[in-house]
Every structure is written in C-alpha cells, then in structure tokens.
Amino acid sequence: MLIIDRLELAFRPGLNVLTGETGAGKSILLDSLGFVLGWRGRAELVRAGADQGEVQAVFELGPDHPARAVLREAGLPEEDDLILRRINTSEGRKTAWVNDRRCSGEVLRRLSETLVELHGQHDDRGLLNPSGHRMLLDTFGNLGSARDKVRHAWRKVSDQHDALKKAQGALEKVRAEEDFLRHAVSELDALDPQPGEEAELDTRRRLMQGAERIREDIAKAAQALGGEGAEGRAGDALRWLEGAADKAEGQLDEPIAALGRALVELDDASMGVTRCLEALSFNPLELEQTEERLFAIRALARKHDVAPDDLGGFADTLRRKVSALEQGDADIEALSRDLAEAQKSYDAAAKTLSDARHKASKHLDKQVMAELAPLKMDRAVFETVITNAEPGPAGCDDVSFAVATNPGAPSGPLARIASGGELSRFLLALKVCLTGGDSGLTLIFDEIDRGVGGATADAVGRRLSQLAEQGQVLVVTHSPQVAALAAHHWRVEKRTIGNETLSTVTDLETGDRVDEIARMLSGDTITPQARSAAKALLRV
Template sequence: MLASLSIRDVVLIERLDLSFGPGLSVLTGETGAGKSILLDSLGLALGQRAEAGMVRSGQAQAAVVAVFVPPAGHPAHTLLAEQGIESEDQIVLRRVLAADGRSRAFVNDEPVGVALLRRLGALLVEVQGQHDQVGLADPATHGGLLDAFGGLESRRNAVAEAYRGWRGAERALREAQEAIAAAQRDEEWLRHAVDELSDLAPVEGEEDALAAERQGLQGSERRAEAIASSLSELQPRDRRGGGAPSAALRNAARALERLTPPSEEVSAALTALASAQDALAEAENVLERLASDAAPDPRRLENVEERLFALRAAARKHAVAVADLPSHLAGLKERLANLDAGTGRVAALDAAAREAKAAYVAAAEALTSARREYAAKLEKAVARELAPLKLDRARLHIEIAPREESAWGPDGQDRVTFLVTTNPGQKPGQLAKIASGGELSRLMLALKVVLARGSPVPTLVFDEVDSGIGGATAAAVGERLARVAERLQVLVVTHSPQVAARGSRHFQVAKGLRGERAETRVVPLDTGARREEIARMLAGEKITEAARAAADELLTGTA
C-alpha cells in the first residue's frame, strides 16, 4: 500500500505531502489543474523516465519520496533481500532529478540503479492510464493471474518442483557424460598413474613420520661419529700402543717410580697418575659401551631417505601435497572405475532424466488442462463485467499456446496471453494494441474486478478510467472501482461525480497563484468540502442547490 507521497519542486508543485490509506482514494479537479503532475511525480519515484523539464523553474533539483507498506511476504521484500537492502515494514523509494536531467535513485536511503527502482515499482504499483499501461498489459503476468484466478497455485508449485527435478537429473547426466569423456581422453595416462601410485602405496601421515625418523637417524649418526672420534683419541695410534693417553700415563708413572726413596711430592704425583689411569680406563669403557649402543643401521637412513624422496617426487609430478597422495590415488581410481563402469552409470542417469522429464510433462499437462478450464470461466466472468462498462461488444480471449521445449520453465509448457476484441468479427489482439485509451482502462478495470483476489500488486492507479462516459456507465465504473478497493488500494483520477462519490478519501487538485507564479495544490476534503466538489463536478462553474442535492444523493447512495 502507498502510505505517503512527498513532492518537492516538480513542475508547478513547490512542496506537497500527501498521506493515503486503504480503499478507494479519488483525485478530482478542473482540467489543467495539475492532476497529471501528481501521477508523473509518482512515476518518477517508481523509476519511470525522468526529464529535465519536470524540475520547477528556477530550482536546482526536484525530489519525490514514495513510502510503501507492503504486506508481509510480498515479493518486494524478497527482491530487496536479494540486493542486500534491509526492509522492515516500510519501503521508501526516493528519486532526485537535477535541472540538467541527471537523476539519482534511493531505496531505504541506499543508492540504487533506476532499473532496480523500476522493478520495485512494478511490484508495488500498477498504473492503468489513457496512454501508459503497465501490469495487466504485460503478457508476462497473464499466466500467473490466470493461475491465481483458478486457485492453481498447488499445481503450479508441483510443476516448478518437477521442473527442478528434471533439470537436476539432466545436469547430473551431463556431468557424468563430461566426466567419462574426459576420462576416456586420459585413459592411458590414468591407468599408468594408478599403477605407479599403487606401487608406491602412499600412506596417510607417512611423510611426517619418515621426516621425523630421518631426523632421528641423522642425529644418531652424528652421535655415533662423535663417540667413535672421542674413543679413537683414547686408543693407541700404532701397533706398539704408542700415542694412547693411557700409555703416556703409564710411562710417566714408571719414570717417577725410579726415584728411591720417593719424596712426599713424588708420592702425591704417583697417586694422581694412578687415579688418572683409572678414570681414563672408566671413560674408555663407557665410550665403548656407548659406541656399541649408538651404532645405527647403516641401511635404514638410506632407505628412509629413498622413500621420502620418492613420495615427494610423486607429489611434484601430480601437483599435490605429499599428504594428499593417498586421496589423489583414490580419486584416480574412482575416475578409472567410473570409466570402466561409465556406460552403465550414464544409462542409469539417462533413464532417471527421462523419468524426471516425463514427470514434469505430466504435471505441466495437468496444469495446462486446468488453465484451459479456468480460462473459459475467466472469459465468462469478465464478459459479465463488460456490458455495464459500455463495452458490451468487447470480449476477452485467453490464448493458451504451447511453447518450444527450449522455452519450458517452472511455470509450465504453455504461454498464456490475454487478447481482446472490441467489435464482432475483429481478430483478437493484445490489450494495448486493440483498445482505445478509455476502452483499455475500462477493460483493465473489468479484469481487475475479477482478478483482484489474486493480484500480487497491492496498489492500483487509474487515470481517467471514466473518460468519454457518463451516467449509468460512470456509476458502473465507480461501483467496480469500489469493489476492487475492498481488496486492493486504488487511486483514481476522475472527472466523474459518480466515481468520485465512491471514494473513501477525496483529494482536490487545484491550480492557483502564489505571487506571480502558478502553483498546484492538493487538498484533502472533509465531508462538507467533498459535497461542494461533487456538486461542482455536476453543475460546472456555478454550483446550484439542485447540484448540491444531487451530490448528497450520490454520496448517500454510495455510503
């Protein structure tokens, strides 16, 4: 629902703030008062084309803000969520137009492109006018409207689900076919790679274990070398035992023992030399034991390094990490298995795809059949509304035509188009091409009366839907607008008192002067002012008591 409309410096409007509510709101005023400016301003906020001439003379820019309160779950909320724009209860559309013709668009204060503004506008407002028609005039909406009229949402959802299943099955088949084709191209390499890696037999976590063992073996080797080197320093360097520290200690002791009798100092030296020999012998024993314990397996380090280097070479060859070699081998084996069993798998997927397509076709044909049934009912329902609108010769024709398979979609196999004839013997044509402006607006009204329950657009705008009619026909138009307004918000620009009397809110559009400049004003009318406005519409420039009485009768008759 359109909650409010704020206009700044658009043509003859300097500043205007309007609030709207549910039901039927009517806008009346003399010709040239500026009613079209209001619709153009709303159109600006909805993303329609902007022209520099819309900016009020002497001003740098014009601005329009339209505030909407769509129902929960409305598609507009979904669209904004897809664009990453937050929306709670309100959706605020703002358009700023500079005097040089450039414009900027905003949704909930977020800058957006005009294309998004236009998409949002189409979800929120439908305009039926003398010249510009959107909404029902767009054939893309006709299938959904017919389905809503017939209550076919469950069938349509079943078709959409079957369509997704069919396309998913086809995608799985296509992927399998592509995988097998790729595998067949690489079959020779694939078998060689599987054999090579199978012979290598990589194990998960093997690289870390080998690296740790290699580091330990290298450390053990260095330790053994150090022990052997130390031990060699303690052992004789020739066959006669020369060069060993133990021999030097013995020789030193023998030399001192020749002194007789030995002095106290010599005795102390002999004792020290004896202790040194004992310590040296103990060190030699410990080193020999360590040398025996620390001796590494001379082949183990070589084997570990060979294995580690082989794993790393294979990883480089296959452009994967060593840790991923086991899973890479499993993947290659799977590709080879898929190749070996590919024909059977593709055949199974092909059968599944054909079965899914058959399910979609069955669901789509059931939807088509139901559409044909309700299309006839919709044609009759609209026909009942046309005669009172002075369109008794017009007829709605609903064409349900099959689409090419490439154009099948989640909405079915057929294309639904609303066509119309306005005279007997005339070939049915598209709504916007066959009817005149006034006829088209009334045709749209008749359709909306019947389709209001299923309309996803919460706000309808009719621009002079009563053009060229009067009396009983205008009364019929007003009565139908009121019926549509029971379910949707309706704004109508009208010159008909019969239509104006049906409004739950009434706005008068008038043009006056402020200083030396013309200005358009819009005034909400209370009960008394509304009576005067309808009397003016009945009588013209001079309002008579008879006109006021007629206005009272119209207002009373619609209460």
C-alpha cells in the first residue's frame, strides 16, 4: 500500500496511539483501514511496481455484537473472529471477503458502522454530520422506548391513511358507474335468469317450431298402430288363430305365441307415439313467450359480455358493488375516525418524545459545557438546537449541535463556526458525553488534538484515556501529552533504502517511548531536558 511493503499490527484494548513525523505514513494506515472497511476514499492504495495491495483486519465479536446481525442478514458466516479482507489491483479492481466469503463493498460499509467510528477535523460521517444529531441526542437521553412508540404510531397513521385513500378511490370508481349499476341490477333482478335455463328454452323453442311439421305424420302413425290399425288387425288375427288352434294339431302354437309378443310391442309403440303427440300439443302463445325470454337472456348476456349461465353470478357481483356504494359513506366515515384516532395517538407520542428531547438537550448542553472548561474553552457555548420538522417516524423535531466560540458571538454548526483546534475539542467533549457503556465500536481520533498544547493537550489526553476505559481507542497524534497517556504506543517511521521508500511501525517499550516523546517535545535533536520532560510525562 503506497509506501508500505508488509505490515502487521495488533492493537489492544485501551488507548492506542500512533506517533511519528508528518509524512511518515500515519494517514496511510488509516486509509488502509478505511479501505478494508469499504469506506470511499483514496483509490491509489497500491505501491508502485506492485500488482496489487491487500489489507486484512480482524475484529473480536462479543456474543451480542451488532455486527452479527449484519452478517446474518447478508448470509455470511458468523464467528467470534470477524476477518475482513480486501484487495485492490493496480488497475483499480477491488475484491472483498468476509470470513473467506466474497461480499460487496456495501456489506463492508454496513459492517464498518458497527465496528469503527472515526472522528477528526474532516470527518463527515460522525459528529459533524447533522443528519445523525437527532439519533445521538435520543441515545444520550435513553429515548429509544419513546422513539419506538412514535415509530409505531407513525406506522399506524400511514396504514390508516392508505386504507382511507384506497376506500375513497374505490368509492369514487363505483360512484362513477352508479347509474349503470342500479339499472343493470334492476334488469337482472326483473329477468332473474337461472343457470341452464337458456339451453332449456332453446330446446323447447326448437321442439315447438318443429312440432307442426311432424305432428301430422306422427298422428297417422298412431292411427295405423291403434285399434283400427295394426294393433286391432293383429288382435283379430290372434282371435281367429286361437279359435282354429284346437283343430290344427299344434301347428298354430308358435304363430299364436309370436302374435302375442307382437301385440305387446305394438302396444308399447302405440303408447310412445301417443305420448309424443301429447308433448307436441302446445299453445301458440307459449312459443312466443319462450322466444321472448330466450332472446331477453341472450341480449343481456351480450350486453354484459358474459355467458348466459353466468348472468346470475354477474348479478351478484353488481349487487355487491351497489351494496358497497350504499355502505361507502359509512365506511369512509369510520376510516376517517380511525385515522383521526391514529393521528391523535401519534401527536401525543411525538409531543412526549419532543418534550423528552428538550429535557435531554439541557442535560447534554450542561455536560458538554462542563467538559469544555478543562479543555480551555470555558468561554465557548455549546447548544443543542431543536426545531420543528415535518412529522415522520422519528417525530416532529430536527436536532443539530451548534456552537459559539465566544460569548455574544453568533452560534452555528460545529464544522462552520469552530477553528481546527476548537473543533477538535468540541468533538472530544461531545464524544465523552455521548459515549456510555461498551458499544463494541473501536473509536479512532485522527489528529483531534491538533492546535492544542500544554494543559489543554493533557486534558484532551485524559478524556481520550477515559473513553478508552470502555473499549478500544486509536489516536493519531502529534501531542506528547496525549501520547504519554497511552496504554500502547506505536511509532510510524519512513525510511529510504536504495531507491525505495518504505514506512515501518514499531511497538514501543518504556525506554523507546521516552525517546519518542522527547522527540515530539524537542524535534530531531533530543536534549537531556526533553528526555527529562518525557519521563515526567510518562511518570517513569
């Protein structure tokens, strides 16, 4: 990575400091960490002549560390050691792995939000970003429960609003066709078509239409089969044969039996023909009525573009629409009442949250002001500004942190009003007040002590040390007072070997720390006085 060939650092719990001359490579170390965390920044992190640069970072995760939720959501392996690895080729292609599984830069950035928090004079991701001030105030005031109530109430308002809007739209659509609906239902109710009726009417109509043409022939057949026709003559023949049978010596037995069977069949045939004649007997008015109803059913089916057998179901659908129309105003009124109740609940929850924020802001302002005094900014003013905002899931407040560096001076946003040194101290005081408990985050302060020295630098160092008691803090510093308070101290150096310039990092023991802090006090030439002062700072 640029002037780094190969480097492995094992930062430890507590306050870790990186010191070294300007240009030694301290910023490159932070750039490398930001690279493996997916932060958008310098893209040329490949040393000249190398095919690629690789950064690997290992984080220890507690059982409830928030990074675990990100891993689960992304479908990545969840282990106690979180290993991030990212490669950048000389052509600018980047590839990332999480626990040896390929992942996107976006996943890295989401993980980084749970792992590392960077603070510095050019930090737009942390305390200088006004978009996060409201959440910081809520966290400081333990307002999570009140905020959840507001979010729940807002969701209910949104749901009720959507339901009302949907009902109003449906009602307007039904009203646009009200005349048609009522007329159509009236027609269908008057006709009352039944499933299968169209086919029955069609069959009956065709039967009646053909009845006149076939009735005459059927009547002739009935006459030919009846008592004066085939059936009567066969009966006569049977009687004549039965009278002669005694003298025929059995020769007529078989013909007599056949005639008996024939008479039975003739009787069945005659009865069937008679029934058909009765069925073909109809009133001419009946044909007219049948045709009228059949044509009416078919006309309604064509009008509504449905099958004749589906007219009954279609009528039920139209009736439901008419019923919805008649019930519509009552439904709209009920939904409007529900929305008003939901809005009332939201307003109450939002006001409770807003009141709590105002109360918490006073406590925060008081605590920050108390922190500013030891940092030699006792004349400065810090204020949490709460203004009205459009209602939303987080309430009706906008929150921003404003400062005035001198009494009577106008206040404004942190990044615009405070100078470099003042800004560093404001950020540190604010961070001390906002940090509570072990968040699982590694805090990084990039030259946050720039522009301060003496007792003020000592106060800065003590507050950094206080923050480090709750976890891990990394500080890039040029202040000997801050460096002297570190639990772990690394020196970054740049060396030229032949035509190659490389940056190295050394873990300093007590004796080496004396020399490094003496260098920070006196410059390149370490004097006995500087070494003595360094020992005093280190208390050795």
